[in-house]
Amino acid sequence: MAAGSNYHLSRIASYHTVTMYTLKPEIAGERLIKKLREKGITDEKVLDAFRKVPRHLFVDKMLYAQAYDDNALPIGGGQTISQPYVVALMTQILQLGRDQKILEIGTGSGFQTAVLSQFSRRVYTIERNRDLGTLALKRLRDLGYQNVVFKVGDGTRGWVQHAPFDRIIVTAGAPAIPQELVDQLALGGRMIIPAGDRNIQDLEVYDKRETGIEKTKAGSVVFVPLIGEKGWADPGRK
Numbered sequence: 001m002a003a004g005s006n007y008h009l010s011r012i013a014s015y016h017t018v019t020m021y022t023l024k025p026e027i028a029g030e031r032l033i034k035k036l037r038e039k040g041i042t043d044e045k046v047l048d049a050f051r052k053v054p055r056h057l058f059v060d061k062m063l064y065a066q067a068y069d070d071n072a073l074p075i076g077g078g079q080t081i082s083q084p085y086v087v088a089l090m091t092q093i094l095q096l097g098r099d100q101k102i103l104e105i106g107t108g109s110g111f112q113t114a115v116l117s118q119f120s121r122r123v124y125t126i127e128r129n130r131d132l133g134t135l136a137l138k139r140l141r142d143l144g145y146q147n148v149v150f151k152v153g154d155g156t157r158g159w160v161q162h163a164p165f166d167r168i169i170v171t172a173g174a175p176a177i178p179q180e181l182v183d184q185l186a187l188g189g190r191m192i193i194p195a196g197d198r199n200i201q202d203l204e205v206y207d208k209r210e211t212g213i214e215k216t217k218a219g220s221v222v223f224v225p226l227i228g229e230k231g232w233a234d235p236g237r238k
């Protein structure tokens with residue numbers, strides 16, 4: 001499964017005069033987990049999920065050496081695999097349980113999807129970029145994640161056929177909260193979504209209760225834009 005997993009301070013790519021060296025993924029992964037703990041991730045189940053998902057297999061081979069740094073990395077099409085700390089923080093805030101049905105908007109590389117799939121009955125994930133989504137789905141299937149249901153589409157409209165969802169996670173920055181997503185959240189459910197302007201967003205958390213919707217904030221983040229009918233306008237469309 002883990003291509004490159006038998007490398008220990010070994011050469012992973014050599015081209016022209018440039019040679020990259022990296023730690024064995026398990027060792028680099030433990031270092032990352034230590035860093036996540038230091039930054040305030042305390043949920044052992046979340047940290048354990050990071051132990052199980054090989055992040056280097058969600059990026060291009062050229063980026064293997066950086067896969068366990070706490071940074072976002074390019075995945076093509078102008079998109080990114082999110083910073084591990086932000087993935088861990090959003091997952092921790094979701095307070096996931098085994099029997100939950102999760103909707104993820106913005107599959108990207110599939111890394112967050114794989115983390116979510118460790119916890120839940122089923123993860124429904126939507127990606128608007130067909131190439132990225134197809135690659136992510138292949139990766140998830142190759143790695144054996146069976147409880148993931150994927151489609152290409154505009155996630156700002158949710159996935160009404162499978163609603164309601166116990167948890168909704170949006171991994172791109174919205175200008176405002178799409179009402180469809182609030183409507184598709186189950187009673188007792190929680191949604192996390194970065195919202196604000198294009199350059200910086202607040203991580204907003206919505207809890208749907210009998211008494212109404214309760215909103216809290218969990219800090220500032222920087223995400224690529226959520227593009228769609230209820231998101232930012234598509235820059236490629238006139």
Ligand code: SAM
Pocket residue numbers: 079080081082105106107108109110111112113126127128129132153154155156171172223224225226227228229231
């Ligand atoms: N969670 C991903 C990961 O772990 O790799 C990172 C997601 S990346 C920061 C944001 C993704 O949202 C991009 O792949 C982008 O194409 C996608 N996206 C943007 N607007 C979308 C929309 N309306 N519906 C679905 N996906 C969208």
